[in-house]
Amino acid sequence: MKRILCTVLMAAFLFTACSACKRSASENDAGYQKGNEDGSGSVEKDSAGSAVIRGSFTAMVRDVIPDYVSDDTTPRVAVVTLFQEEPFTVWVGEENGRKLKGGQMYTFELAETKVEGVKASEMEQAYLEPVTAISRYQLKIDSIRPAAEEEWGLECNWVSVEME
Secondary structure (H helix, E strand, C coil), X not given: CHHHHXXXXXHHXXXXXXXXXXXXXXXXXXXXXXXXXXXXXXXXXXXXXXXXXXXXXXXXXXXXXECCCCCCCCEEEEEEECCCCXXXXXXXXXXXXXXXXXXXXXXXXXXXXXXXXXXXXXXXXXXECHHHHHHHHCCCEEXXXXXXXXXXXXXXXXXXXXXX
8 A cells, every 4th residue: 555655646746847847948948939039038149350469478387398299309388377377388489498497487478469250248358368368369479588576466467359
């Protein structure tokens, strides 16, 4: 008797749970369709345009390593850390790679670069995080110099985006 009662209760519970899920999904679909029809949907298109990206950032060089693609001995890639951030890599080239020393702070000047496909939301920000800008737009390092003490910290990472 207990076994039959438990089976009936379990079946009723599953039936109720499945019908609630189905109703919730259909309500969400209706809201999604309504939002897209009147243009206020949650799927928002972010138009892209061209912009000029320039600036610099100050980072601690942790190590200088080979790029392992062209050869495995010449140091061309710097492992750097921004103030209170995780490490990332920057291609600095052979000449700059030989000059850098681990454990030192450097200011990396970015080459002014014209890029296409910059999202409108990024252009509104006016400034990008260096890690994002370098990886997304393949920015090149123009020059590297030892950082002055006043260049350390969060406010020294100025990668600006200007609409063209």
